[in-house]
């Protein structure tokens with residue numbers, strides 16, 4: 001059975017429910033599939049995009065004119081306090097696995113959407129935790145050499161919302177990871193995860209399709225010195241001192257502003273939500289408005305956390 005499909009809409013593979021079609025879509029369930037998929041993409045001379053859970057992507061209205069590969073390796077196993085997880089596993093399945101096995105270390109990720117592969121790629125983090133904290137080893141497939149590579153945590157070059165995989169810009173497909181956790185109490189782990197989920201439900205506009213925070217928070221060290229006094233009271237650790245971008249957007253008077261079907265969320269202004277059949281261009285217009293207004297008011301150039309696909 002062929003696993004490649006042609007001219008497939010990416011709308012339902014995007015948490016934003018935005019985006020045109022992929023020329024080709026290939027869902028890989030095993031390492032062998034990944035290697036076969038890449039051979040096929042090369043034979044068809046297509047550019048390649050790696051799709052995880054689609055929770056951090058703004059896909060162009062024209063779609064992706066190439067080969068989208070979705071590494072859907074969904075397995076998990078445990079050896080003592082270490083777990084080996086397929087990159088396509090959702091973070092919520094990973095958390096259920098840790099609760100079931102009384103393993104502590106991922107509580108910060110309660111309510112974090114997306115897959116293990118996407119979280120490693122962008123070193124996802126929240127509540128002062130980051131995926132890198134538990135990484136022991138990451139296994140990936142190099143698209144150029146068509147070989148599997150294993151890296152320890154140091155070799156993954158994790159930084160704030162970044163990793164070697166992001167720096168190499170899609171040259172490698174993450175296939176699985178080994179995490180080192182610690183034995184803990186079933187109840188405590190479960191309660192901590194549920195607390196984070198509740199916290200998100202209260203503060204994030206989850207009633208609309210969205211991709212989380214559009215912009216990175218601003219490193220205090222990069223904030224104009226003359227303006228620091230105005231924002232000192234909102235500085236938080238994430239995982240180093242930052243000024244929440246949501247605050248800057250609210251102070252720039254942009255809460256609730258809409259363009260087409262997209263809206264700057266009044267509940268959490270760093271979220272631009274798909275309020276009603278938004279297009280990628282609607283979202284881009286608001287991104288550009290936010291950047292120019294925040295620069296005008298605070299002298300800061302915001303950096304996108306969301307990844308553009310075109």
Ligand SMILES: Cc1cc2nc3c(=O)[nH]c(=O)nc-3n(C[C@H](O)[C@H](O)[C@H](O)COP(=O)(O)OP(=O)(O)OC[C@H]3O[C@@H](n4cnc5c(N)ncnc54)[C@H](O)[C@@H]3O)c2cc1C
Nearest residue numbers: 052053054055056114115117118119124125126174211212
């Ligand atoms: C409601 C909401 C809340 C969020 N909160 C947070 C938060 O608190 N902290 C945070 O850091 N993020 C947050 N996000 C953003 C997002 O969930 C994370 O960035 C997530 O880790 C992305 O994973 P994904 O599988 O959806 O990746 P995708 O969005 O599919 O892809 C993101 C990038 O990762 C690459 N990628 C994906 N899988 C692989 C793979 N297997 N191999 C190589 N590259 C790959 C893609 O090519 C793309 O460049 C939030 C999003 C939403 C919708």
